[in-house]
């Protein structure tokens with residue numbers, strides 16, 4: 001009986017260790033495919049979290065520099081700039097990263113991203129308590145949004 005109780009305790013610990021603190025869902029992730037010598041491209045997706053979190057950073061194996069960007073009209077000029085303080089994902093609200101708005105910018109590309117390739121993105125989130133979580137996303141490479149009919 002004692003052995004059984006011990007193994008139950010172990011099971012609970014294992015489950016806790018592998019369960020992330022926030023349920024973060026990333027859908028419709030895609031990366032704009034590139035032509036040879038192109039230096040930069042963007043990644044787009046929909047992010048939903050049960051708990052309010054911030055997207056702090058992104059890492060990829062295809063680019064040396066990866067940033068969270070924001071596109072905004074300034075006067076009548078569309079400008080793009082880094083958003084270094086993180087992107088707020090409010091609880092249970094889907095935030096869409098799309099062209100013309102927020103996006104992940106991959107710069108200093110190490111290779112050509114061909115349509116049909118899969119690009120792995122590691123998204124780093126943080127919650128209000130300072131807990132960090134990395135979500136790995138496999139994004140489809142395409143010249144246009146593959147989720148739009």
Ligand SMILES: [Cu+2]
Nearest residue numbers: 069070080105
């Ligand atoms: Cu950008």
